[in-house]
Amino acid sequence: MKFPAKVWIGTALVAATLIALPFALAYAGTAWVRIANFAILYILLALGLNIVVGFAGLLDLGYIAFYAVGAYAYALLASPHFDLHLPFWVILPIGAALAAFFGLLLGAPTLKLRGDYLAIVTLGFGEIVRIFLNNLSRPVNITNGPQGVAGIDPFRIDGFDFAQYQTLLGLQFSGPIKYYYLLLAVVIAVIVINLRLQNSRIGRAWEAIREDEIAASAMGINTRNVKLLAFAMGASFGGLAGGMFSAMQAFISPESFVLVESIMVVSMVVLGGMGNVWGVILGALLLSFVPEILRWTVEPLQDALFGRQLIDPEVIRMLIFGLALVLVMLFRPAGLLPSAVRKRELMGQAA
Amino acid sequence: MLLEARGLEVHYGGIRAVKGIDLAVDEGELVCLIGANGAGKTSTLKAICRLIPSRAGMLRYRGEDIATSPVHALPRKGLVMVPEGRGIFRQLTVEENLAIGAYALGGGDPEPQYASFPRLRERRKQVAGTLSGGEQQMLAIARALMTRPKLLLLDEPSMGLAPLMVAKIFEIVREIARQGVTILLVEQNARLALELARRGYVMESGAITLTGTAGDLLHDSKVREAYLGEGVA
Incomplete structure (x- = not known):
């Protein structure tokens, strides 16, 4: 048998945990359900970036721009701003496609760049998109500038409103809990796509161009198309995540798409293990939850130890966070769950 | 005529590395291109498989003009190169390298390659960068064979x-040729190359200075002096 009983039981347990999780979190406070939702959004972003950085080996420091494109696409097509209220299943694909188009826009002129040079250009690209969003309020008001777009529609299917409180089957479903299940379904689909990509013909081509572009082209791989595909696919996941972010928040502004966010997503990919889907998921979960947990523990801890607040919790949170990153890079340079190839590369097992 | 180049020129900026050479390879032949370091052998080979653009000249493969076709289109047509310095994917395993070799054909069975290179079968799970130099060369050749080439371009396999x-x-190269693959071999080791090939071209500072059957070249006094390290009596 390919799948023994153990695997089935394990899968069932994980599934049961994931289904029960939001209710357990809601017990601690709805804020925790929201944090879980954001963690899933970050998993989506990190998996999208992993295609570009981990699979194809193209360092992209402006990834958040695609998140912004998806978010603004949703916001402008489903808010009072233009008085457009298209249904979400129409806008999400539009947002993902638009983000993919922006991915091509970034990929095409940077085809010959690698490493540091590519990083600089992508970083600039991310800033350009943000600055455009900030300034596209004049002469024609498209993005509403720094004020952002408010009153964005939540997801809605025939009166089933994702933002509203509801009692179903005797269970109380708050807005965030409904979004949780939607996000969970989307992220599972994206994980499956990523796992299949890795062992596909196209995944092999990405691996080849990451290792040696000239040899790859000599083996018949169209390096230009394969790279552009990586940019476009990675970007489309970012766009999808952006659309859902927009709907969940009901308000977006350019401030949500700053460079630090790009760096955060890159950190998730690198910390978890570039190129390894499970590693990237772990990285995204850690970097989303740990700062929140610290936020909730540092303050009471200081009160208990010193009787007063010695250091601003925000400062200590970033301090621990930075320290953790440095330690991981020192002791596990290939990430917490490294991909087989990175392990060989960075841990000297090839020597 | 499987491959025909006429007036082929390659420039690097202002430098003419290949100065209008004529070269032809017939179906089933094993032809070698010999010459000293910097004579333009590798540039010629790279221009043929389109890794670098040729400035002028005609380039035909099976009667088709390939002077402007993209690099990645050629392996599908059976024109495959084993690059100088092997160009294997060092971080990937032997198996993974061979799988990428099959890319142009949309997949393929590595079994025939393992049959010809038992050493690679033993090391199929090993990372390519940890193989010995000779094994890496075998892998580079095996990976190229995954594309089922009609014309194999070999750049200094003895390096x-x-x-x-x-x-x-060289024994492996002879065996591949015996199986009907046409080979254009670039070598600095002139004696070995000429002993293996049927015909040869001698290249010197970007131009072809001599051509003929391998036997004739082996006995040519100029070749003996310049490339085989023998003084003329």
């Missing part, structure tokens, strides 16, 4: 290998 391994690699 950096111990004499015993060089003999082994």
Whole structure:
């Protein structure tokens, strides 16, 4: 048998945990359900970036721009701003496609760049998109500038409103809990796509161009198309995540798409293990939850130890966070769950 | 005529590395291109498989003009190169390298390659960068064979290998040719190349200075003096 009983039981347990999780979190406070939702959004972003950085080996420091494109696409097509209220299943694909188009826009002129040079250009690209969003309020008001777009529609299917409180089957479903299940379904689909990509013909081509572009082209791989595909696919996941972010928040502004966010997503990919889907998921979960947990523990801890607040919790949170990153890079340079190839590369097992 | 180049020129900026050479390879032939360092052998080979653009000249493969076709289109047509310095994917395993070799055909069975290179079968799970130089060369050749080439371009397969391994690699090249693959071999080791090939071209500072059957070239006094390290009596 390919799948023994153990695997089935394990899968069932994980599934049961994931289904029960939001209710357990809601017990601690709805804020925790929201944090879980954001963690899933970050998993989506990190998996999208992993295609570009981990699979194809193209360092992209402006990834958040695609998140912004998806978010603004949703916001402008489903808010009072233009008085457009298209249904979400129409806008999400539009947002993902638009983000993919922006991915091509970034990929095409940077085809010959690698490493540091590519990083600089992508970083600039991310800033350009943000600055455009900030300034596209004049002469024609498209993005509403720094004020952002408010009153964005939540997801809605025939009166089933994702933002509203509801009692179903005797269970109380708050807005965030409904979004949780939607996000969970989307992220599972994206994980499956990523796992299949890795062992596909196209995944092999990405691996080849990451290792040696000239040899790859000599083996018949169209390096230009394969790279552009990586940019476009990675970007489309970012766009999808952006659309859902927009709907969940009901308000977006350019401030949500700053460079630090790009760096955060890159950190998730690198910390978890570039190129390894499970590693990237772990990285995204850690970097989303740990700062929140610290936020909730540092303050009471200081009160208990010193009787007063010695250091601003925000400062200590970033301090621990930075320290953790440095330690991981020192002791596990290939990430917490490294991909087989990175392990060989960075841990000297090839020597 | 399987491959025909006429007036082929390659420039690097202002430098003419290949100065309008004529070269032809017939179906089933094993032809070698010999010459000293910097004579333009590798540039010629790279221009043929389109890794670098040619400035002028005609380039035909099976009667089709390939002077402007993209690099990645050629392996599908059966024109495959084993690059100088092997160009294997060092971080990937032997198996993974061969799988990428099959890319142009949309997949393929590595079994025939393992049959010809038992050493690679033993090391199929091993990372390519940890193989010995000779094994890496075998892998580079096996990976190219995954594309089922009609014309195989080999760039200095003997480079950096111990004499015993060089003999082994040349034996492999002879075997591939015997199976009907046409080969254009670029070599600095003129004697070995001429002993293996049917015809040869001698290249000197970007131009072809001599051509003929391998036997004639082996006995040519100029070749003996310049490339075989023998003084003329």
